[in-house]
Amino acid sequence: MPEPTITLNVSRYRPPDERVPTSQVYTIPYRPDWVVLDALNYIKDQVDGSLSFRWSCRMGVCGSCGMMINGEAKLTCSVFLRDYHPREILVEPLENFPVIKDLVIDMSDFLDKLKIVKPWIIRETEKPTSEGEYLQTPEEMDAYMGFSACINCLLCYAACPIFGVETDFIGPAALALGYRYNQDSRDEGSNMRWNVINDHHGTWQCTFVGECSVVCPKDVDPAAAIQRLKVDTAKHWIRSVLLPWGKRA
Amino acid sequence: MIRPDKSLLYYPRMPATWWLRKWSYFLFIVREFSSLFIAAYLVLFLVQLYQLGNGAAAYSTFTNSLKSPGWIVFHAVVLVFAVYHSVTWFYTTSIVIPLRIGGKEIPRAAFTAINIAAWIAVSAVVFGLYLLQ
Amino acid sequence: MPTSVTHDILIIGGGGAGLRAAIAAAEHSAKLSIGIVSKVYPMRSHTVSAEGGAAGVMRDNDSLDQHAKDTIFGADFLADQDAVEILVNEAPGELIQIEHWGCPWSRDPDGRISVRSFGGMSVDRTVYAADKTGFHMLHTLFQTSLKYESIHRYDECFVTSILADDGKARGVTFINMYSGQVQLITAKAVIICTGGCGRIFPFTTNASIKSGDGMALAYRSGVPLKDMEFVQYHPTGMPGTGILITEASRGEGGWLVNKDGYRYLQDYGLGPPTDTPVHRKMELGPRDILSRCHMQEFQKGRTFEGPYGHYVHLDLRHIGEAVIDSKLPFVRELSRNYLGIDPVYEPIPVRPVVHYMMGGIHTDADGKTPMDGLFAAGETACVSVNGANRLGSNSLTELLVFGARAGRAAAQYAEQEPAGPSQPLDALAGDEQRRLEQQYFRKEGGKVRISEIRDAMQHAMEEGVGVYRNEEDLLKTCQTLRDLRHRFSDIRIEDKTDIFNTERTTVLELDYMLDLAEAIANSALQRKESRGSHTRTDYPDRDDENFLKHTMVLRTPEGPKIEYAPVTITRWQPEERKY
Ligand SMILES: Cc1cc2nc3c(=O)[nH]c(=O)nc-3n(C[C@H](O)[C@H](O)[C@H](O)COP(=O)(O)OP(=O)(O)OC[C@H]3O[C@@H](n4cnc5c(N)ncnc54)[C@H](O)[C@@H]3O)c2cc1C
Ligand code: SF4
Ligand code: FES
Numbered sequence: 007m008p009e010p011t012i013t014l015n016v017s018r019y020r021p022p023d024e025r026v027p028t029s030q031v032y033t034i035p036y037r038p039d040w041v042v043l044d045a046l047n048y049i050k051d052q053v054d055g056s057l058s059f060r061w062s063c064r065m066g067v068c069g070s071c072g073m074m075i076n077g078e079a080k081l082t083c084s085v086f087l088r089d090y091h092p093r094e095i096l097v098e099p100l101e102n103f104p105v106i107k108d109l110v111i112d113m114s115d116f117l118d119k120l121k122i123v124k125p126w127i128i129r130e131t132e133k134p135t136s137e138g139e140y141l142q143t144p145e146e147m148d149a150y151m152g153f154s155a156c157i158n159c160l161l162c163y164a165a166c167p168i169f170g171v172e173t174d175f176i177g178p179a180a181l182a183l184g185y186r187y188n189q190d191s192r193d194e195g196s197n198m199r200w201n202v203i204n205d206h207h208g209t210w211q212c213t214f215v216g217e218c219s220v221v222c223p224k225d226v227d228p229a230a231a232i233q234r235l236k237v238d239t240a241k242h243w244i245r246s247v248l249l250p251w252g253k254r255a
Numbered sequence: 256m257i258r259p260d261k262s263l264l265y266y267p268r269m270p271a272t273w274w275l276r277k278w279s280y281f282l283f284i285v286r287e288f289s290s291l292f293i294a295a296y297l298v299l300f301l302v303q304l305y306q307l308g309n310g311a312a313a314y315s316t317f318t319n320s321l322k323s324p325g326w327i328v329f330h331a332v333v334l335v336f337a338v339y340h341s342v343t344w345f346y347t348t349s350i351v352i353p354l355r356i357g358g359k360e361i362p363r364a365a366f367t368a369i370n371i372a373a374w375i376a377v378s379a380v381v382f383g384l385y386l387l388q
Numbered sequence: 389m390p391t392s393v394t395h396d397i398l399i400i401g402g403g404g405a406g407l408r409a410a411i412a413a414a415e416h417s418a419k420l421s422i423g424i425v426s427k428v429y430p431m432r433s434h435t436v437s438a439e440g441g442a443a444g445v446m447r448d449n450d451s452l453d454q455h456a457k458d459t460i461f462g463a464d465f466l467a468d469q470d471a472v473e474i475l476v477n478e479a480p481g482e483l484i485q486i487e488h489w490g491c492p493w494s495r496d497p498d499g500r501i502s503v504r505s506f507g508g509m510s511v512d513r514t515v516y517a518a519d520k521t522g523f524h525m526l527h528t529l530f531q532t533s534l535k536y537e538s539i540h541r542y543d544e545c546f547v548t549s550i551l552a553d554d555g556k557a558r559g560v561t562f563i564n565m566y567s568g569q570v571q572l573i574t575a576k577a578v579i580i581c582t583g584g585c586g587r588i589f590p591f592t593t594n595a596s597i598k599s600g601d602g603m604a605l606a607y608r609s610g611v612p613l614k615d616m617e618f619v620q621y622h623p624t625g626m627p628g629t630g631i632l633i634t635e636a637s638r639g640e641g642g643w644l645v646n647k648d649g650y651r652y653l654q655d656y657g658l659g660p661p662t663d664t665p666v667h668r669k670m671e672l673g674p675r676d677i678l679s680r681c682h683m684q685e686f687q688k689g690r691t692f693e694g695p696y697g698h699y700v701h702l703d704l705r706h707i708g709e710a711v712i713d714s715k716l717p718f719v720r721e722l723s724r725n726y727l728g729i730d731p732v733y734e735p736i737p738v739r740p741v742v743h744y745m746m747g748g749i750h751t752d753a754d755g756k757t758p759m760d761g762l763f764a765a766g767e768t769a770c771v772s773v774n775g776a777n778r779l780g781s782n783s784l785t786e787l788l789v790f791g792a793r794a795g796r797a798a799a800q801y802a803e804q805e806p807a808g809p810s811q812p813l814d815a816l817a818g819d820e821q822r823r824l825e826q827q828y829f830r831k832e833g834g835k836v837r838i839s840e841i842r843d844a845m846q847h848a849m850e851e852g853v854g855v856y857r858n859e860e861d862l863l864k865t866c867q868t869l870r871d872l873r874h875r876f877s878d879i880r881i882e883d884k885t886d887i888f889n890t891e892r893t894t895v896l897e898l899d900y901m902l903d904l905a906e907a908i909a910n911s912a913l914q915r916k917e918s919r920g921s922h923t924r925t926d927y928p929d930r931d932d933e934n935f936l937k938h939t940m941v942l943r944t945p946e947g948p949k950i951e952y953a954p955v956t957i958t959r960w961q962p963e964e965r966k967y
Contacts, residue, residue: 020885021263039628051839055891056883060428062595065631065722067523068432077276084725104264106566107888114258117429117543125531127490135484141499147492154492154524158431167280170269183531190490214347215283230350237351257542259566263887 012036012091014045016057017098019105027105030054038088042080042095043071045087046109059109066223069157072164073109074098079161079221100164102173113160119176120158122202123184128195146191153186153231155224162218162228168211175211176202178218178228185231188238200242209235286343289336296333345370391571392814395423395540396802397795398560398575400547400602402430404522405766405787405794406581407529409755412795414536420799423573425542425562427597427893430530434583434595435787438522439634439718441514442784444479446503450511452476459782460960462508462674463746463775464920465936466615468956471753471771475782475789482788483515491528492517494715504715505639508674508779508967510667519634519718525784542573546893547601549820550578550609550762553812556805557609557762561820563893568886570824572817576805577761577798580606580749581791584767588901588908589742590846593625593632602768604900606749607907611757612940612951614770616904617912618746618921620778621855623678625741627696631726633738635780637719638671640711643703644678645735646690652700656681658967663706668967676777676921677967679740683855694737701735708732740855744783746774746921747911750940750953755794761801765794772938775955776920828892834880838891841872841879842898845905848872853912858926862913869906870947876902903943910948911939932962 011033019027032049040048043061050057060070064083071082076096087095103111133140162178169175184203188196203209212232219229274284306317320326349366397413399406402424413422426433445455455476460467483501487493493501493515506514517524533539544565551559551572559574585600586592607613623644624633638644641664646652651661651670658673658681665672682700685691691698704712704719709732712720716731723729723736748770755763755771766787773786845868852865876899883891917931918924937952 019265021265021887023885025265027265050891050894051837054882055838055880056885056889058883058888058890060432062428062432062597063434063437064595064629065437066725067520067718068428068434068436068595070428070432101267102269104259104261104266106259106264107885110888112259112264113429114256114543117256120531121534124535126535127488127532132488135481135488139484139487139493139501142495143499144495144497146499147495151492154527155520156527157436157523158429167269167273167283170273187490192488192490213283213287215280217277217279220279227350230353233347233351256540257545257564257566259887 010036010091012045012087013094014049015094015096016046016049016109018057018108019099020107036087036091038086038091040087042075042082042085042087042097045095046082046097057109058107067157069159072100072159072161074101074164079164081159081161081223084223100160102164102166102170103160115173116158116160116163116177116180119180120183123176123180124195124199124202125183125187127187127190127193128198129192130194140192142191149191150186150189153182153189153226156182156226157224159223161221161223165217165221167215167217168213172207172211174207176205176207178232179226181209181235182226182228182231185235188235200239203235204239204243209239286340289340292333292336293340296337341374342371345374391569392574392810392817393423394574394807396420396575397577397579397798398423398425398573399579399581400425400560400605401433401581401583401766401768402426402428402530402541402543403433403581403583403766403787404435404526404529404784405583405768405791406430406433406579407526407533408788408791409579409581409765409795409798410539411529411533411536412792413799414538416796416799417803418538420538420802422539423542423575424539425545425547425560425573427544427546427601429543430533430541431527432597433526434598435522435526435784437593437595437632438525438784439519439632440506440636440639441504441516441521441781442483442525442788443506443509443514443779443781444483444785445476445513446480446483446501446515447511447513450513454510455479455513457960458509459773459779460775461965462777462779463773464777464930464965465932465957465960465962466618466775466919466938466955467773468771469958469960470956471773473958474753474793475773475786478789479785482785482792486525486528486788489528489532491524494518504636505665505667505672506779506781507635507638507672507678508668509781514636514639514781516636518714519636519716522784545571546896547605548824548896550605551813551816551820552609552759553808553816556760556808558808559813561817563824565888565893568829568889570817570821572813574810574813576802576807577763579755579794579798580762580764580768581766582768584745585901585904586742586745587897588845588905589619589849591625591630591739591850592742593622593630594742599897599901600745600768600904601897601900602764603748604903606757606762606764607903607943609759609762610943611759611762612750612942613907614747614750614938614940614953615772615776615911616745616747616908616941617853617915617939618774618776619742619853619908620675620744620746620921621679621740622675622743623682623740624702624738625743626726627694627699627737627739629726630741631722632741632743633702633719633722633736634716635675637702637704637716639665640715641665641707642671643706644671644738645701645703646685647692647700648690650690652685652690653678653681656684673967674777675743675780676923679855680923682740692737697739699737699739702738703735704731705733705735744778746770746772746776746778747908747939751794753790753793754797755790756797761805763794763798765790776922828881828895831881834878836875836878836880838879838895838898841876842901845869845872845898845902849905849909853909855923857912857922857924859913862909865909866906866913869902869909873902873906907941907943907948910950911941914950915939930965936962
């Protein structure tokens, strides 16, 4: 019996000589226990060393390997060839992002957005470490823990049509991280995040398509975070109108 | 931060038909669209209120004119969209306000179902009052 | 001529150690300008994969001495005891510091940080964030680092050399992945935080980026590598992929059973088996011993055989779904995704896989290397606190404690060090650019595939420098590695473009790994005893008389040169290591 094979149709983009993406077809041996990333590595090792893509942990936690697989945003280290075989697999760079080369997208813009939501604990006074930890009950942790699971894989941005049209939208992952810190009982900085979250590129740009939460491989549920931020910002606004002297949210 | 040279990047464009690519995108567009119908209905409702102020005769002429097939179809369509919009609204509510019973978040589908059941109950009461009148 | 920028301190690597060092330097003085060069975005660094936890004395039933003793005992007395004391003394403060920065450590009902048991530790002292400890630590450190305006990042920049002038480290050259250009950063102090090199071996828990670049960079700069023969095998990796099933799964009560369903560890002096875990016994024995037990079971024909070789079962079923979901959710997720197995209902197949490098760049307890201005911290460094065998959960602690110390020491050094002349560095960077272009970028007509040499290297390492070693196999491996180095000059590079050319970096990583593989194999060949993770079948006993000392390997044109340095022993005299 001939060895079973599988065909990958892979998007290529090689500047400066090529200025539009093309596609290249690779037919390689099929192994049911391989993930799509294994197939890409097989291509790179054995067939075509010039194919570029990002990867590292190959266990779904570093967030490097997001791509569009048959039009769906996926971590390529977490989807198996057997789920597609014998059909062809279409591999493209994450949607809605500029492409640097082949399957590598430019995500520098996300890092700017991450920074402006101030994803760190802000406190009026720091307790010295010699006085021990800030106590936090398991219930208090529940309020933010799910939102802290984001691996910055950006699948949610690839699935968000609002971001596709309006790339200045701060977007699901960054907003969810802002919400995560607002919800943390150790944090006192939500006042310093409102202006960003409330900005016209902030939560209000979201019209709740909800796909971000569907594609998220870590069940972060950014859509919920954004809707809750809308309510919180509204409350914050009302309070600031009614109680202009009250500084605390 | 070091960044790639923008002039060498490839910027993909969203095709105008993006909302046809996924069922969820399509439903989203339909929901956005449903607002238009609800808005149209509200305009009609305002006209109706205005006519009420113009005396009983004017008001009944107006309500009679609404009995034409065109207006009935219009109302039916608005009803469908309003129901769809409300269901999605209730679903969103379940996301925005996580409901906890005994320290555990209850599943969103259950919360949505409770909301919808309450909504149907209230509608039934209103409808009952209308029939009694 | 490569373009250049300058910082006071330049850190290579944005993993746990690099970020901790950067924050420490930034907190030391806001006047210092700090650069971090990383070949991947910091949150992709391998620290992200660490699952189990970070050790530190957190409770009244524990003591610093007890933590130190466990560590030294686990290290088979090859750790420097003064360094170990620094580690355990500063661990609690560091673990609380990162909690203050937002790390979501798992909590007890009263709100205090929880602790769990870990292999080789005599008390519950491992702090954890479910079973995504490294993930949460790395993201907390990265997100916290964003608030310091004095920290400047160079993400996706691949360092190719350390530049030295007048015997002092003064900067680095790197390939900017976005343009393919070779660039230069000058600095008064350089800290290497590039992690381990598990990718030298075929089966490893390590990510693809773990090619030991920083160790090779230091080695090439004339800095010795210490104790490189000590390679930790983790007893519970997935066959095939090598994906790790954390030791916390045994800390929570998991059992290792052979193909007869028998808890075989009791046959190797780790018994008696109990239903609930007992510190340092059975499944909570240290990793080196557990890995050897596995290999012996294999030799006795009592392991399972699968498409990726022998394996045993890690059974978590009796722990129950509730504990698995609250304490080991990632283990469940990984088993389901990658093995199609739900550990609530089925045992998980596991085998020993390469996990961690005890050895690394020779440093003192402030991260200083023998070269002025050059520091190192994290897995890439060897202080040494891990000696011949690291205890699980000491490494995340190590990168916090020694990352911070290296950051502060480099800051102090940079404050008193004048900025040197830049011309010599420009010239060196120009040379480096020409070297890279000639050897790699513009290389025509090579015949050997990168993967061919890499696979052969990995195979040779498994053959010669695996769990069990002997002179004959080691000699063969050293010879194979020499041949591979020779064939490497005929390597084929297909991608001739400049932008995001990952083939170039893959080749450079292989180049680094070949250097390190030789250093490891030669260090192992010369250590004619068995200690910790280094087990010689031809020298089965520990030999304190001749080998209670650190191996120092130096790079010479003739190949690796082995020297030795004394171990610091303070309060704990060597005794037989029995569990
Ligand atoms: C699966 C797994 C689980 C683990 N679990 C635990 C645990 O539970 N407890 C514990 O204590 N330890 C654990 N360890 C060990 C521990 O995670 C690592 O030792 C530690 O994270 C290493 O951190 P680091 O900062 O030294 O390096 P890394 O996190 O590996 O970072 C290396 C950095 O260097 C950069 N770099 C490398 N080469 C170059 C170059 N040429 N140019 C530019 N940048 C470069 C990379 O981009 C990266 O940012 C685990 C390890 C593994 C593999
Ligand atoms: S929210 Fe989910 S999909 Fe979005 S970046 Fe984070 S992990 Fe990825
Ligand atoms: S390679 Fe790390 S998430 Fe896929």
